[in-house]
Amino acid sequence: MSVFAATLRRELLLGLRTPAEIINPLFFFVVVVSLFPLALTPSPETLRLLAPGVVWVAALLAVMLSLDSLFRRDEECGALEQLLVAPGELYLPVLARLCAHWLLTGLPLVLVAPLLGYMTYLPVEVLDTLWQSLLLGTPALTVIGAIGAALTVSVRRGGILLALLVLPLYVPVLVFGAGSVGRALDGMEVSSVLAVLGAILALAVSLGPFAVALGLRISSGD
Amino acid sequence: MYFESWSALWQMGTHGPYVWSAFGIGVALIAANVAWALWHSRTVRADLKRQLQRQAMQEKP
C-alpha cells in the first residue's frame, strides 16, 4: 500500500474509532450559530444580514478548535517521531493526514451549513454559494491551521497560542468566504470570488504540507 | 515656523490635543521600547560579567 493510502486509511480508522472528535466540532458549529439569534434578535431581516459572517466565523472556529489534537496524540505516543524518521518526503503522509482530517471534520460542516443558513433566513439561492464557499474554504482553513498545530505540538497547553498564531492567517479566507455569501445575498455574481477562494486553496494545498512537515521537524528538535 | 507663537503651536487651532497626545503616546511607546532594550542589554552584560568573575574566582585557588 502506498504511503498516502496507508496514512489516509489509518487516520480514517482513528477518526471512526473516536467519534467524539468528529462530532464535537460539528456540535460546536451548530451551537455557536444558534446562539446568535438568542444574543441578537430573531428578526429575519437582521439575521439574514449577519448570517454570512455568523456561519463563516462559527465554521472557522470549529475547524480551528479541531486542530489542537491533530498531531498531539501522535506526539504523545511516539508515532510522530516514527513519521519523522520515515524515508522520503513528508509531503504525502502529511497531505493524507490533512485530507482525512478535513473529510472527518470539515466536510460535515459543509454539509450542515445549508441547514444553518436556512435557519438564519438566508434565501435558498444563497445557500448554494454558502456551501460552495465552505467547500473551498474549509480545506484551506485545515491546511493553514495545521501549520500552527505543527509548530505548537511540543508546547504544553498550546490551545490559546494556536488561536493567536492561526487566526490572523485565516483572515483572507474569512474575507473572501463570507464576502462571497454576502455578494450572493446582494444578488451579485460570486464566481470570481469563489475563484479567489479556489486560488487560496490551491496555494494552501500545494505549499502548506511542506510548511506543516517543516513545522513538525522543528517541533521535534531538528 | 508656520505658527505665530508658541501657544499657537500648542493649540494648533482646535486640533492641539489630538496632535500632541498622538505624538506624546507614540514617542513615549517607542522610547520605552528602546529603553527596555537598553536596560535588558545592561542586565544581561552584568549577569555575564558576574558569572565570569565567579568562574575566575573558582579557578584561582
Add this chain to the structure above:
Amino acid sequence: MSPTTPTSPILRVEQLGCERDERILFRDLAFQACAGEIWQVAGANGTGKTTLLRILAGLHGFHDGRVRWQVPGARHASAHDQILFLGHLAGLREELTAQENLRWLCALHDQPAAMIPAALSAVGLAGYDDAPVATMSAGQKRRVALARLWLPGKAVWILDEPFTAIDATGVEMIEQRLRKQAAAGTLVIYTSHHRLATDTRQIHLGGQGA
C-alpha cells in the same frame, strides 16, 4: 559505490557535541561503527543517551560536529531508508489494533506488511493481531513495537531502552534476535542498563567521554 568490506565503518561520528537547557550533555564525541557490530550507549540518567540516539536517527538537529552514514544500499546520505528507530515511546495508537498500527508503520518505512503476523507470533503475541493496543499490558505494547525487529529491510537498528517492561524470557528472546541480526550484518546501537552477554562495544556518556 565502492564495495564495502565488513570492516569499513558505515557510521562516522565526528566531534559531536550537544547542549540542552543550559547544560552540556556531551562534547567531542567521536566513534566509528561497522556493520555487524553491537554498540551499547551507557551512562547515568540525564547524560544524553536518548538525545544521542535521536541525533543519530536524524530527529535532533541542534548539535555541533557531524554524523555521517555510509550504509550500502541507502538511497540518501541521511540513510533514513536503512535505519530502524525505536524510541522509548512505542509509537502505537491505543485505538488501533496491533496489526493496524504495524501496517501503517510498514507502509511508512518500506517494510513488508505481509510478514506482520509472523513477526507478532515471533514476539509471543500470536493471535493478538486484532486486539486493540489499549487492551494490552505495558510489556505487550512494547513487544508489538519490537515486532518490527522481525521485519526485514533495515541495515541499522537504533533502539532506545528496548528491554523496558519486558520479562526475563522476552529479554532473552530479544538478545538472541540482536545477536543473530548482528551476525548477519546489521549494526545495532541501543541504550540500556542491561549489558548483553555477547561482545558489545560501549559508549559511556557523562564524564569519561567516548
Add this chain to the structure above:
Amino acid sequence: MTETARPVPGHFYLWSGLGLLVAVALYVFWQAPQPNRTVLVVGGYLLSVLFYFGAVRYPHWYWQALVRWYHQLGSPRHFYRISGVLLPYLVALSGGLLLVGLIWGLAFSPPHHEQGNSYRIIYLHVPAASGAMMGYMAMGICGLVSLVWRMKMAEVAIKAIAPFGATLAAVALITGAIWGRPTWGTYWIWDARLTSMLILFFMYLGVMGLQNAIADPRQAGRAASLLSLVGIINVVIVRYSVDWWHSLHQGSSMSIFGAGGSQIHPSMLAPLLISMFGTYFLFAVAVLIRTRTEVLWRERRSRWVKEVLR
C-alpha cells in the same frame, strides 16, 4: 577563479553609495507635483552610468561584497564587532533625521487644506506604519535565510525585530485612531489600512508568543522563522483581501494625500520622508541593540565573549 580573489576596491562602495543616493533623490522628485525634467534626465543619466560601472562592468564586485557581508553577518563574533562600530552612527543618523523630520512636520510645514492641523499626526503615523510593515518583511526574509541556510544570526534577528515591530504597529494604530477623531468623528473606523495594520499587529504578537512558549532557544528561533515566512505570504494576501473587503462595503478611506499619493505638496512630503528614514534607522538601532544582547547571551561560553566583557 583568480577573479574572485581580487579584493573589493574602496571606490566600489563609493559608487554604490552614490547610486543609492541618486535613486533616493529621484524617488523624492518623482513625488513632486511637477517633476523637474532636467533633474530627472540628469539623474537618470548618472544612475545609468553608475549602474554600468557597478553591475555591468564589474558584477563580481557586487557578488563578492554580498558573499563577504553574508559570511561576516553570519558569524556572531564579526556581527558583534561590526554592529558595535555601526551603532553610534546609526543612533546619530536616526536621532538627527527624526528630530528634523518631526519638528519640521509639527511646526514648519503648512496645514492641510481640508484637515487643518490634525494631519500633522501622519508624520508619526505613516513612518510607524511603514516601519512595522518593512519590519515584518525583514522578519520573513530572515526566516527564509534561517530555514534554508540554518543561519543562527537570522534566528536571533527575528527575535530582535518582533518587539520593535509590534511597538511600531501599536503606535500606528493609536495615532491612526487619534487622527480619526477630528477627521471622521470617531476613534475607530474599519478603514482598510487600519484593519491591515491591526492584523499585522496580531501577527507580530503571534511570533512573539511562539518565541516565548518554546523553551529551547534554537527550536524557538526556527519555529518563529517558519511562522514569519508563512506570515509574509499572509501579509500580502491580507492586504489585497482587506482592500477588496473594504471596496465591497464602501467605507471611508484614510486617504491623507487625496486620490493617489502624487498630489502631496513637497513641503509636506520632505519632512515625512525624513522622519520615515529616521524611523527605519531607529528600527535598525533597536534591532542591533537586542541582537547584540542575545548574541552575547547565546555565545556566553565562547572565548570572544569573555574578551568582550573583560
